Amino acid sequence: MVFGDLYPSAMQLQMVSVASVLEAMGYEIKVFSLEDGPCGNIWRAIGVPVRILPEDRTLPNSVDWLDYDGILVNSIEARPVVSSLLHEPFKSIPVIWTVHECSLAHRIKEYNASGMIQIIDAWKEVFSRANVIVFPNYILPVMYAAFDSGNYFVIPGSPSEAFQADSFIAKHYHQNARISLGLSPKDFVIAIVGTPFSYSENLMEETLVLQAVGPLLQQLRSENSTESELKVKMFTRNITEKHRMILESAALSVGFPRGAVDHVPAGDKDNLLGTADLVIYGSCLEEQSFPSVLVQAMNLEKLVIAPDLAIIRKHIDDGVNGLLFPRKNIGMLTQVLLRAVSNGKVSVSGQKIASVGKAYAKNLMASETIEGYAVLLENVIKFPADVLSPLTAGEIPLALKQEWKWHLFEDVKHLHRMNESLSGYKILQKLEQEWHNNLMERPSVSTPKISEAFSAIAWEEQRANEVMDMKRKMEEDELKDRTDQLHGTWEEVYRNVKRVERLKNELHERDDKELERTGQLLCIYEPFFGEGTWPFLHQSSLYRGVGLSSKGRRPGADDIDASSRLPLLSNVYYRDILGEFGAFFALANRIDRIHKNSWIGFQSWRVTARKANLSNNAETAILEAIQSQKHGDTFYFWVRMDQDPRNHANKDFWSFCDAINAGNCRLAVLEAFQRMYGVQLDLELDSLLHMPNDGDTWSVMQSWVMPTRSFLEFVMFSRMFVDALDAQMYDKHHQTGHCILSLHKDRHCYSRLLELIVNVWAFHSARRMVYVNPETGAMQEQHQLSGRRGQMSVQWFSYATLKSMDEELAEEFDSEHPDRRWLWPQTGEVFWQGLYERERIMRQQEKERRKQQSRDKIQRIRKRAKQKTIGKYIKPSPEGTSGLNHTMTVDL
Numbered sequence: 001m002v003f004g005d006l007y008p009s010a011m012q013l014q015m016v017s018v019a020s021v022l023e024a025m026g027y028e029i030k031v032f033s034l035e036d037g038p039c040g041n042i043w044r045a046i047g048v049p050v051r052i053l054p055e056d057r058t059l060p061n062s063v064d065w066l067d068y069d070g071i072l073v074n075s076i077e078a079r080p081v082v083s084s085l086l087h088e089p090f091k092s093i094p095v096i097w098t099v100h101e102c103s104l105a106h107r108i109k110e111y112n113a114s115g116m117i118q119i120i121d122a123w124k125e126v127f128s129r130a131n132v133i134v135f136p137n138y139i140l141p142v143m144y145a146a147f148d149s150g151n152y153f154v155i156p157g158s159p160s161e162a163f164q165a166d167s168f169i170a171k172h173y174h175q176n177a178r179i180s181l182g183l184s185p186k187d188f189v190i191a192i193v194g195t196p197f198s199y200s201e202n203l204m205e206e207t208l209v210l211q212a213v214g215p216l217l218q219q220l221r222s223e224n225s226t227e228s229e230l231k232v233k234m235f236t237r238n239i240t241e242k243h244r245m246i247l248e249s250a251a252l253s254v255g256f257p258r259g260a261v262d263h264v265p266a267g268d269k270d271n272l273l274g275t276a277d278l279v280i281y282g283s284c285l286e287e288q289s290f291p292s293v294l295v296q297a298m299n300l301e302k303l304v305i306a307p308d309l310a311i312i313r314k315h316i317d318d319g320v321n322g323l324l325f326p327r328k329n330i331g332m333l334t335q336v337l338l339r340a341v342s343n344g345k346v347s348v349s350g351q352k353i354a355s356v357g358k359a360y361a362k363n364l365m366a367s368e369t370i371e372g373y374a375v376l377l378e379n380v381i382k383f384p385a386d387v388l389s390p391l392t393a394g395e396i397p398l399a400l401k402q403e404w405k406w407h408l409f410e411d412v413k414h415l416h417r418m419n420e421s422l423s424g425y426k427i428l429q430k431l432e433q434e435w436h437n438n439l440m441e442r443p444s445v446s447t448p449k450i451s452e453a454f455s456a457i458a459w460e461e462q463r464a465n466e467v468m469d470m471k472r473k474m475e476e477d478e479l480k481d482r483t484d485q486l487h488g489t490w491e492e493v494y495r496n497v498k499r500v501e502r503l504k505n506e507l508h509e510r511d512d513k514e515l516e517r518t519g520q521l522l523c524i525y526e527p528f529f530g531e532g533t534w535p536f537l538h539q540s541s542l543y544r545g546v547g548l549s550s551k552g553r554r555p556g557a558d559d560i561d562a563s564s565r566l567p568l569l570s571n572v573y574y575r576d577i578l579g580e581f582g583a584f585f586a587l588a589n590r591i592d593r594i595h596k597n598s599w600i601g602f603q604s605w606r607v608t609a610r611k612a613n614l615s616n617n618a619e620t621a622i623l624e625a626i627q628s629q630k631h632g633d634t635f636y637f638w639v640r641m642d643q644d645p646r647n648h649a650n651k652d653f654w655s656f657c658d659a660i661n662a663g664n665c666r667l668a669v670l671e672a673f674q675r676m677y678g679v680q681l682d683l684e685l686d687s688l689l690h691m692p693n694d695g696d697t698w699s700v701m702q703s704w705v706m707p708t709r710s711f712l713e714f715v716m717f718s719r720m721f722v723d724a725l726d727a728q729m730y731d732k733h734h735q736t737g738h739c740i741l742s743l744h745k746d747r748h749c750y751s752r753l754l755e756l757i758v759n760v761w762a763f764h765s766a767r768r769m770v771y772v773n774p775e776t777g778a779m780q781e782q783h784q785l786s787g788r789r790g791q792m793s794v795q796w797f798s799y800a801t802l803k804s805m806d807e808e809l810a811e812e813f814d815s816e817h818p819d820r821r822w823l824w825p826q827t828g829e830v831f832w833q834g835l836y837e838r839e840r841i842m843r844q845q846e847k848e849r850r851k852q853q854s855r856d857k858i859q860r861i862r863k864r865a866k867q868k869t870i871g872k873y874i875k876p877s878p879e880g881t882s883g884l885n886h887t888m889t890v891d892l
Helices: 010-025 039-045 076-084 103-114 117-129 139-143 160-170 174-180 202-217 241-254 266-275 292-299 330-340 348-361 366-380 425-441 448-482 490-507 512-518 531-536 572-578 581-588 605-609 616-627 653-659 665-677 708-736 757-764 799-816 833-862
Strands: 031-033 050-052 071-074 095-098 132-135 152-154 188-193 230-235 261-263 278-281 303-307 323-325 522-528 543-547 599-602 634-637 704-707 768-772 779-782 872-875 888-891
Touching: 010 039, 010 071, 010 160, 010 366, 031 039, 039 050, 071 076, 076 117, 076 425, 095 366, 103 117, 103 139, 103 425, 117 425, 132 366, 160 266, 160 292, 174 266, 188 202, 188 266, 188 292, 202 230, 202 241, 202 330, 230 266, 241 261, 266 292, 278 292, 292 303, 292 348, 303 330, 303 348, 323 330, 330 348, 522 531, 522 581, 522 605, 522 616, 531 605, 543 581, 572 581, 572 708, 581 599, 581 708, 599 708, 616 634, 616 768, 653 665, 665 708, 704 708, 708 757, 708 799, 757 768, 799 833
Parallel strands: 031 050, 071 095, 095 132, 132 152, 188 230, 188 278, 230 261, 278 303, 303 323, 522 543, 522 599, 634 768
Antiparallel strands: 599 704, 634 704, 768 779, 872 888
């Protein structure tokens, strides 16, 4: 649950009451707030942890919202949290946003008139992000119609009217309210209230009610015959001057003195209900929920008289907690009033009815509201396979839901902010100030048509200048190309171009961190998806981000685009189903081009969000252990399975794997191994892949370090395992969204199984497994290698076995070109010894072909026929020697 603040209010009381019931149903709840307050202690008293988020609206991203199955946001003041949920990977989390304020609705018309379209669009965006927008009454959805994206829902009922009544009584407003309304202490005041939904028949109903009240004038005639002690105050929205004049005329015709009947503005509603002797509900329109104005009147211990509408009969028992009159015969209201008023005041029976009504109204609709939220959660939140489903709404004991938790607020009720209509203005003022600041930062533009004409001229000049610059650049480039250059063979040109491209690629995006990383023994990669994960990624040279999608990458960061290295990750289905495991395949694919360190590691951004990431001490300890080769070929990890929040019962490995995979982890692994190795395994999985429960722990959340060579061996195994898993589950999961590893539709179906498979490989391939304390860096070996003899299935995980299987798959793909859907070739490089030999032979044949072409060319030149001499040519003497009589003959 997320709040804007933790000050006492009706919303806090309502949500504390709802949370208490939800916890009894089996839900686990945590409270976040942007501002602390007295209610923080109330939440802690009922066992709900509270966390105060920073005021900076960009920092709520520092919460890993994926830890929660659903988020209940309360108040528009909590909008910064909803904004943080607009980005991946948090876009899929169910959000229920309860909006109880009118403040934003009142500003919509002002925003449109002032041209603040950006603010309206921003609110539309966050409103559409919520799966459900919940309102406590049916008037608010009408007021917020401009933001409706089809996700509005009403759960009627709130203790706000009771809160307002308590505040009114506590501040002794009664006498002051009478003075503000122009009433004397002797006046008998009847308040006629109606529906907030105004319609054409309102005027007729109000006139009929006035006629029914008319006979009371005889009882309440004052000593001054020109005046009356009976005052009728009407509270109706959207009163026009014409409406006012017609009602005044109707009042005079009934016999009311001038001024005895008038309207009360909306701001005086509380004063009117607080001073009225009895309240008449004058609308006969069938409504969907019990009128809130009657709830407030009953909480002020006023006698309530209303028509016998279905929704009103549901909560008012005639003669017990209120009085009813037939809606089709408003004239009967006179008889009801004559019984309720005696000797110029409310009768004794009427006072008893009002007293019972107050006790009833204090918790009016509490049961419906609490049950409404329970039903909503059932329909919106889909729980993962590893959780115990809570009770249904129908299983809630009546004693839990029939009352609000008033007793928890007895000590803080006096701190209630009286004017709740002002709530929500803080966030509005902040957003409006930002809008004005952005407007001031833009270049000032003079108004009207002169400014528009000047702007058009400026743009034309700008475009002309850009065209001229482009032409000049093209001419310069052509001149450069025409300069004399040394000519060579096509082979030399080709080699020079390739050399330049290689140099260009090597120099591309070389920042300080990348240069520092070059000489390191270790690089830890942090896979991420979407903007929401950026606050959890490290900036030091020891770490490097791996963006699983080309969208949502950090600008200017030295991150790796996994989808460009492995096209499979461009497929949304496989990007979701593999999750962080896809980063392993992307990095292992031609790893020498991107990773030049002897050790490689991974750390999930979710580990950083839980503050379980490596500290500086732990980083130093790992680097020193690697440098000194303290443990050799080792699998270091720092997130323990026995401390995982999903492992409350401290289960063994396979039991934990079953618990988070709908009970089918062992079955899926066994079938995958049968497909991988092509044999029918009759043995139980525990004997085939024994994972001992020896008091030591295992790795979770994909946060570990190992030698790069071992990582490639693990990826070789993983590619075949994932291929077998995919062959087992693809058809059903791709078509229906269901698979055996989840109880519900799940885009990340077998990602929880892949999270644990590294333990199976590390244990059975005889790697040391060392736990590193992420705070201190202290190391402790788990499942001692010396004591594993007889427990490991090394024959299934040896490098020779995996390599031969990998080459067989590569040979099949390369030689037979199977046309079936096959995942394995898409997860990395297809390579086997025969392919290498064939390429070597092809290169040798090409070389021999070129040599033969060269020999043939030389032979043709040698065998070329020579031209025979056809005569003699006498060369003329040089100039200046014409007098000399000598000649030179040349054979032709």
